[in-house]
Amino acid sequence: MYKNILVCLDNSNHSNAASALAIEIARARGALLTGCHVYAAKLHNTRFIEMEDGLPQEYRQEEILRNTREVHDTLITKGLKIISDSYMSVFQAMAAGLEVKGVDREGKNFEEIVKEVSECPYDLVAMGLLGLGRTGTSSIGSVAERVVRRVRTDVLLTQEGADTGKGIMVAIDGSPASFGALLRAIELSGIFDCDIEAVSAFDPVFHQSAFRSIAGVLTEEAGKLFRFKEQEKLHDEIIDKGLAKLYMGHLETAEKVAASRGKRIKTTLLAGKASEEVIRHARKTAPFMLAAGRTGAHAVAGLDIGSNIENCLRNVRCHVLVSSTEFTPEIGHKDGSLAWTEEAKALLSRIPKFARGVVKRVIEDTAKKEGLLEVTPDLMRRVRKKLEG
Structure with a gap:
C-alpha cells in the first residue's frame, strides 16, 4: 500500500479534498x-518587463525601471514564498501527528510537479481535479490533466463534495491495469470502510454497426473477396454473443481476486460504449471513488x-x-495457459486476427471451467454451438 504520498497544494476546495x-x-x-506548492515568480517578472513599454514616459527612464524591477522582483518572490509557506502550515496542521515534509518549487506548475515525482520515490500523487483557475465550464484543470498524462505513479484526483458518495467503483476490462486498480481499491476500501462494486462494459452493437456500414460500400465482387457473409455470421454467432461472456468472465475473476484477499464485492455487467456506460452508472450509483487503470485492454x-x-475524468x-x-x-491453472492441439490451432487460425483474441479467450474460459487441460x-x-443456441 502507499507509503510515500505527494500532495499538491493550492488552497482550492478540490486541493483541500486531496x-x-x-x-x-x-x-x-x-x-x-x-x-508541494509551485509558484511562478520568474513568470511574473517576465510579464512585468513585457509591460514596461506601456508605462508613462516619466517611469521609463532606465534607472527608474531598474529600481522598479528590483522592488517588484523582491516583493513577488518573497510574497509568493510567504503564500507557499502558509499553504504548507495549514497542511501540516491538518496532518498533526504524522511525518510531513514540505517542498516549494519555482517554475511552471505542472512541469515542477512532474519533476518532483521523477526525482523522488512517491507511490501516490494526490491533487485536486480543478484548481484556483477553474471556470464555470471547466471539467478538468490543465495542471491535473498534464500531470496525470506525464507521471507513471498512481494519481488520486479529488473533487469538492465527493465525500458524500458511497463505496468504490472499479472499472474492469480484463487488462492487468484494471486488475491493478482493483487491488488498490481493495486496500482503500479497508481504510475508508466501504464496499466495492466492479463494473465491466462491453459494446454489443459496434460490430453490427460496422458491418452495416461496410455493406453499404462493398461491391458484390468485393463482398465475395472479403467473404462478407461469413464474417458477418461469425460476429453474430461468436463475437457479439461471446463478448458478454468474456466480460462476465472478467468480473468473475475480479470476484475471485477480491475473495482471495478477504473482500466480497458486487459485480455489474454493462452493455454499451465503455466510458459512456461507466459514467452513466457512476452518476446513477454515486460512488465515493472510481478506480481505473491508466490504460486499458487495447493500449x-x-x-x-x-x-x-x-472521458471518466x-x-x-x-x-x-x-x-x-x-x-x-x-x-485456475498455475501457469494461466492451456495446450491447443494442432487441429484446434488450425481452426483458430481461420478466424480473422481482429476477432481471434476474443474467440480464444471464450474457448479457454470454457475449458478452464470444465477442468480441461x-x-x-x-x-x-x-x-460455438452453445453460443448459437
Missing part, C-alpha cells in the same frame, strides 16, 4: 506525506492515458484513482 484523503490514507498506513506502447479513463462526479499498478490474476476441435464446436 489533502484530507491523503492524510486519512497516511494515518491508516503510516505513510510519509510531502506537501499500445507509449500511450499516456486511455480514452475511457480520460471529465464526466464523473466523484474522486478518481488513476492506477499505474498492474496485476495479472492467476486463477487441452483445447480440441470438439471443444471449439461445442462452444
Whole structure:
C-alpha cells in the first residue's frame, strides 16, 4: 500500500479534498506525506518587463525601471514564498501527528510537479481535479490533466463534495491495469470502510454497426473477396454473443481476486460504449471513488492515458484513482495457459486476427471451467454451438 504520498497544494476546495484523503490514507498506513506548492515568480517578472513599454514616459527612464524591477522582483518572490509557506502550515496542521515534509518549487506548475515525482520515490500523487483557475465550464484543470498524462505513479484526483458518495467503483476490462486498480481499491476500501462494486462494459452493437456500414460500400465482387457473409455470421454467432461472456468472465475473476484477499464485492455487467456506460452508472450509483487503470485492454506502447479513463475524468462526479499498478490474476491453472492441439490451432487460425483474441479467450474460459487441460476441435464446436443456441 502507499507509503510515500505527494500532495499538491493550492488552497482550492478540490486541493483541500486531496489533502484530507491523503492524510486519512497516511494515518491508516503510516505513510510519509510531502506537501508541494509551485509558484511562478520568474513568470511574473517576465510579464512585468513585457509591460514596461506601456508605462508613462516619466517611469521609463532606465534607472527608474531598474529600481522598479528590483522592488517588484523582491516583493513577488518573497510574497509568493510567504503564500507557499502558509499553504504548507495549514497542511501540516491538518496532518498533526504524522511525518510531513514540505517542498516549494519555482517554475511552471505542472512541469515542477512532474519533476518532483521523477526525482523522488512517491507511490501516490494526490491533487485536486480543478484548481484556483477553474471556470464555470471547466471539467478538468490543465495542471491535473498534464500531470496525470506525464507521471507513471498512481494519481488520486479529488473533487469538492465527493465525500458524500458511497463505496468504490472499479472499472474492469480484463487488462492487468484494471486488475491493478482493483487491488488498490481493495486496500482503500479497508481504510475508508466501504464496499466495492466492479463494473465491466462491453459494446454489443459496434460490430453490427460496422458491418452495416461496410455493406453499404462493398461491391458484390468485393463482398465475395472479403467473404462478407461469413464474417458477418461469425460476429453474430461468436463475437457479439461471446463478448458478454468474456466480460462476465472478467468480473468473475475480479470476484475471485477480491475473495482471495478477504473482500466480497458486487459485480455489474454493462452493455454499451465503455466510458459512456461507466459514467452513466457512476452518476446513477454515486460512488465515493472510481478506480481505473491508466490504460486499458487495447493500449499500445507509449500511450499516456486511455480514452475511457480520460472521458471518466471529465464526466464523473466523484474522486478518481488513476492506477499505474498492474496485476495479472492467476486463477485456475498455475501457469494461466492451456495446450491447443494442432487441429484446434488450425481452426483458430481461420478466424480473422481482429476477432481471434476474443474467440480464444471464450474457448479457454470454457475449458478452464470444465477442468480441461487441452483445447480440441470438439471443444471449439461445442462452444460455438452453445453460443448459437
